[in-house]
Amino acid sequence: MSTRRKTPLHIEVTESHQCSVDLRLRILHGLPFFADLPHADVEQVNRLFHEYGYAPNETICFAGDSAERLFVVADGRVKLMRHSLSGKNVLLDMLTPGEFFGSLSALKDDVYPDTAEAQTQSCVLSIGASDFRRILEKHPMVALKVLEITSARLREAQERVRQLSALTVEGRVANVLLVLGRKFGKRSDVGLLIESPLTRDDLAAMTGTTTESASRVMSQFQKDGLIQTGRKWVSILAQEALERIAEAEAE
Amino acid sequence: MSTRRKTPLHIEVTESHQCSVDLRLRILHGLPFFADLPHADVEQVNRLFHEYGYAPNETICFAGDSAERLFVVADGRVKLMRHSLSGKNVLLDMLTPGEFFGSLSALKDDVYPDTAEAQTQSCVLSIGASDFRRILEKHPMVALKVLEITSARLREAQERVRQLSALTVEGRVANVLLVLGRKFGKRSDVGLLIESPLTRDDLAAMTGTTTESASRVMSQFQKDGLIQTGRKWVSILAQEALERIAEAEAE
DNA sequence: CGACGAATTGAACCTATTCAAAGGGTGTGG
DNA sequence: CCACACCCTTTGAATAGGTTCAATTCGTCG
Incomplete structure (x- = not known):
């Protein structure tokens, strides 16, 4: 049994940390909350997004920093963590392409509650919180979808509370x-x-x-x-x- | 010191479990997510709400039941609980007037994840999930407000996860x-x-x-x-x- | 191959649970 | 209006589950 490879995991390692323009558009189109959006609107929305690549263990945003952007995972895996003073940190979620994190609110003095860290080499799109809010205002169906996702996450978080308690x-x-x-x-x-x-x-x-x-x-x-x-x-x-x-x- | 009353709590006990029509309208108008809604619209929305009174310890909805309604606390205190098979239940939240619970989604096969129970004598308004969804579709600002509240609750739930862990x-x-x-x-x-x-x-x-x-x-x-x-x-x-x-x- | 990070394992310790029993306040019914 | 009953609360002692600290092994990557 020792002749078999020990690590069955294959993690793609692209040369550049950036993800291709092609992938980027595909991601936006495939986003759960942009699914019903007309083609033209997605193209328009696309221009508001920025794109960054991250190496494994690189931090994407820090808990406590002023929360001005919303992030969408395009490629890779992203860990959402909440810190404790003791150093005993909590891993709240592991995000896959299509999932979002960061700021949903329009409040200016808001800060990120969590630190986001690339677990694998990752590509992350981001958009200004106020730009995203404008999209939500303009496209009620998008807002409803985002609400549904957030609502489902709330249930999951509460389920975790139950499990930690019971x-x-x-x-x-x-x-x-x-x-x-x-x-x-x-x-x-x-x-x-x-x-x-x-x-x-x-x-x-x-x-x-x-x-x-x-x-x-x-x-x-x-x-x-x-x-x-x-x-x-x-x-x-x-x-x-x-x-x-x-x-x-x-x- | 034994002459002082032992229970400094004053819990209002109204004769009827129903809350007055006056209170009901005031509650709807004062709801965080209806705050920006024109008067006329609130009046219209009001007709879609039903109203029920509950005695202390009475159950408002059961976890697992088909989730067809959204509830809003009008008066009193409501406990949100998630059960475990072992009987070790978890108290997720204690709601005050103006807070909501129940179904936000339009999915028909959805069930309530939690049991809601009146902690004090309470009055609760409710609306069909699909009716509420129609309101959200018609009034984007309401949807955004609901999203903001849900988002804040998610943060709180995650903070609880952190605390239970650390x-x-x-x-x-x-x-x-x-x-x-x-x-x-x-x-x-x-x-x-x-x-x-x-x-x-x-x-x-x-x-x-x-x-x-x-x-x-x-x-x-x-x-x-x-x-x-x-x-x-x-x-x-x-x-x-x-x-x-x-x-x-x-x- | 060599080195570092990850995983494992052991043993002592400690926090919190469990089980059991007694005390106390509130409100109800006589 | 008093007394009783019920439920909430407190406290103790034994136990268990998990943590902590320390040392070792193992695997992967450079």
Whole structure:
């Protein structure tokens, strides 16, 4: 078994951090909230967006900075993190192309509540908060779609609050693995491979525990044949068994 | 000191659970998201709302039920709770007049993610989800306002995730007390009185701990002269000291 | 190959939970 | 109006789950 490659993850590494103009337009057109927008309007909107490339671990915006822009992931993976004074940071979300973050409000004195960091090489589009607001005002259907997405995220965040309150570390890790499997999962010869580089630190920051506890739980899951995992990658073998653990709410 | 009344809380108990038509119109006009709406439109919108009264501990809507309506608190206090199979429930929010809950989406197969329960005698207005959606489509400014509120709530929920991940029970209780103080606080002869009946169970469900732990922390706070508390009420004496505890992130 | 970052594992410690029991205030019914 | 009953609250002691600190192993990339 040692002859097999250890890292089944293939992360695209483009030469330039910029994403192509072609990709950029495709992203905008494919954005959930621009989906219903007439072609001409998207073209117009396109001109308001700027584009930046980021290397892995590079910060896109800092929590506390004046929040003047809205960002849209075009390519790569972006981590949304909230800091604590103690250094024990929380990983709130991992964003894929099409998802947005940053400022939605028009308030001038607003600041970003979170730090956004590229997890892989990424391309991010951004637009001035006031420009985006003008779009929302002009296109009610876009505003409604953004509201729907925000609303769904609120539910997810509240579900996480519930889990942190009611579940053990084991249950929370199982839940996160299932969510990531749904979001990043791709069938492969090692199971449902989560296509995103994922350290024990990340896992800990997503479940409100320590690196060591996350590691212990993952080791146990692997021993039990539920997952397959290595350095910076995870793959799910027994989804149903994980679901049982995820839903087992400390009776 | 035993001559003083023990319960400084005054909860209005109206005969009827219904709120007056007068109050109802005033509420609609005062709603954050209807604030900018022309008078005539509000009158029109008013006709789409239904009105119900609830006794303390009565359930307004059940998690899992088909989500067809949006609710607005007109009078009283409403608890938003998310259940766990184990019975360890989580108190997500305590709503005051003007705040909304229920369904924002137009999806037909949607269900309420939470159970809403009257904490005090309450009056609640409700509107069909599709009717509300039509209002949002017709009045972009209303949609934007709703988006802003939802967005702010998302931030709060994420802040709670951070706290559950990074703070001790003591820190989380201190935080909740400060938030409630800001939301319900009224200066009185016993300090900043939180005008909402609040049990140790509620506190535990808001901080992800047990009734006993919440009680222990509250006892300690009282011993230290930070708060004054009794059966179903709390008052803050030393806000700054609480803030220090709330921000002390387990170094 | 060598070095660094990531992951694992062990053992002591500690916070918070659990289970159990007793005390206290409120409001209701006699 | 008083007394009782119920629910809320408090407190104690034992336990468990998780953290912390420290040391080691392992894998990947330069």
